[in-house]
Amino acid sequence: MVNQETDTVILAIETSCDETAAAVVKNGREVLSNIISSQIDLHTLYGGVVPEIASRKHIEKINQVIEEALAEAGMGLKEMDAIAVTYGPGLVGALLVGVAEAKAIAYGTGKPLIGVHHIEGHISANYIENKELEPPFLCLVVSGGHTHLVKVSDYGVYEILGRTRDDAAGEAFDKVARAIGLGYPGGPKIEKAAQKGNHDAIVFPKAKVADCPYDFSFSGVKSAVLNYINGCHMKNIPIIEEDIAASFQKAVTGVLIDHAMMAVEEYQIDKFAIAGGVASNSALRNGMKEACEKRGVRFFHPSPILCTDNAAMIGTAAYYEYIAGRTDGWDLNAVPNLKLGER
Numbered sequence: 001m002v003n004q005e006t007d008t009v010i011l012a013i014e015t016s017c018d019e020t021a022a023a024v025v026k027n028g029r030e031v032l033s034n035i036i037s038s039q040i041d042l043h044t045l046y047g048g049v050v051p052e053i054a055s056r057k058h059i060e061k062i063n064q065v066i067e068e069a070l071a072e073a074g075m076g077l078k079e080m081d082a083i084a085v086t087y088g089p090g091l092v093g094a095l096l097v098g099v100a101e102a103k104a105i106a107y108g109t110g111k112p113l114i115g116v117h118h119i120e121g122h123i124s125a126n127y128i129e130n131k132e133l134e135p136p137f138l139c140l141v142v143s144g145g146h147t148h149l150v151k152v153s154d155y156g157v158y159e160i161l162g163r164t165r166d167d168a169a170g171e172a173f174d175k176v177a178r179a180i181g182l183g184y185p186g187g188p189k190i191e192k193a194a195q196k197g198n199h200d201a202i203v204f205p206k207a208k209v210a211d212c213p214y215d216f217s218f219s220g221v222k223s224a225v226l227n228y229i230n231g232c233h234m235k236n237i238p239i240i241e242e243d244i245a246a247s248f249q250k251a252v253t254g255v256l257i258d259h260a261m262m263a264v265e266e267y268q269i270d271k272f273a274i275a276g277g278v279a280s281n282s283a284l285r286n287g288m289k290e291a292c293e294k295r296g297v298r299f300f301h302p303s304p305i306l307c308t309d310n311a312a313m314i315g316t317a318a319y320y321e322y323i324a325g326r327t328d329g330w331d332l333n334a335v336p337n338l339k340l341g342e343r
Contacts, residue, residue: 008322011080011105012315013066015098016090016118017145018043018054019308020061024073024080025315028323029127033072034305034312037061040185047184048174055093062101069311077109082327084318087115088338089145095334103330112327114318118309119146119340120158122275124320125302125313130273133300138269140260142284143276144170144187147216148340149259151267155320158341161263162214169252170278172218176225176248180241191281194249197242202228204251206258214259221251253284261291273300280304 007027014021018039024032039057043049070076085102088095099115106113123139135155141148147164167175170187177186182193204224207217225248232239264272272292278284279301292299306313321327335342 008081008319009075009079010082010084010114010315010318010322011066011069011077012084012116012311012318013062013098013102014086014121014309014311014314015058015062015094016086016088017094017309018049018057019310020058020065021309021311022062022066022069023311023315024069024075025312025319028316028319029131031128031312031315032075033069034310035065035068035072036305036308036310037065044184047178049091051091051093054091055097058094058097062097066101077105077111080109080111082112082114082318082322083109084114084116084314086118086121086314087332088335089118090334090336092334092336095336099332099334103332107330112322113329113332114321114326115328115332116314116317116321117338117340117342119148120156120317121313123150123152123158123273124317125275125306125310126273126300127316128306128312129303130300133271133273136269137271137273137300138260138263138267139273139275140256140279140288141276142169142256142274142278144168144174146276147218149214149263150340151263151269156324156326160340162212162216162259164216164218165209166217166219167222169216169218169256170276172222172252173278175222176245179226179229180239180244182241182245187278187281190245190249191283193242193245194283197240197244197246199246199250201240201243202247204247206251206255214263216255216259218252221248249281249283253281253287256284257287257291260288261295264292264295264297270296271298271300275302275307277308280307
């Protein structure tokens with residue numbers, strides 16, 4: 001165990017997808033800097049993330065982003081207690097850029113190296129603005145690549161209660177947005193269109209997985225949207241994008257909330273958090289808040305900037321690894337399909 005009487009300052013790096021990010025985090029919950037260089041405008045041209053382009057952009061930006069993070073924190077590498085980095089899951093080429101950079105800095109400075117699981121980072125984002133939040137609690141992680149319902153028993157101790165069997169929620173948002181002509185990224189565009197639409201205009205299905213009630217499936221609702229659009233074309237029925245977006249959003253958020261509250265009632269845990277890019281969706285936030293309030297459950301969520309991929313959340317997760325004495329060697333590598341709880 002590390003002595004917690006002195007401050008612990010960690011430089012964290014995140015390059016799992018299309019954001020190049022670096023942050024300096026003090027004692028796990030105080031963010032001294034959080035720099036994010038997004039590639040959204042670039043990938044919008046292609047309708048989604050192009051892995052090769054993402055990797056090249058990470059190489060171009062990573063040193064600059066780290067320098068900015070240190071400058072904003074008013075500190076240098078010598079003042080860091082450890083170097084943390086996302087090592088999975090994610091795009092392998094993108095992950096490798098961050099891992100190689102972190103290993104080089106750690107080796108050059110003689111600082112400990114800490115590999116962080118990307119989903120653990122998203123969960124830990126809730127600690128930054130909610131100082132009172134401590135395990136145990138339940139957390140729903142919803143992003144472009146992941147949909148997990150997790151029981152957080154302790155720092156670094158997780159039990160996955162349910163996960164998607166096919167598309168992640170954010171992936172379904174992207175595909176539906178593309179189908180109705182809204183473009184990329186789908187989540188924010190669906191949410192904006194839905195605000196002008198009737199969420200009861202179309203009834204889209206809510207899938208249930210019989211053998212595992214906490215698991216999710218979003219390929220069915222995505223296909224239902226595509227079938228509805230094709231049917232409108234064949235019958236010359238006007239397509240109202242806002243109504244489709246609102247009805248689709250209601251179906252997806254409804255399933256997420258239903259499963260979350262089912263877990264709350266079964267496990268009798270009075271704290272619930274959401275995390276990940278889709279956690280910034282206002283319909284999901286408001287629906288989850290209302291459902292939690294009805295059951296006397298405290299509801300936690302990060303600010304939108306901490307829902308997207310960022311390095312502050314990685315620094316927070318790394319802090320709890322560090323004080324528990326868990327660090328990594330020079331054999332740390334990118335693991336694109338890393339499972340939560342694995343090291």
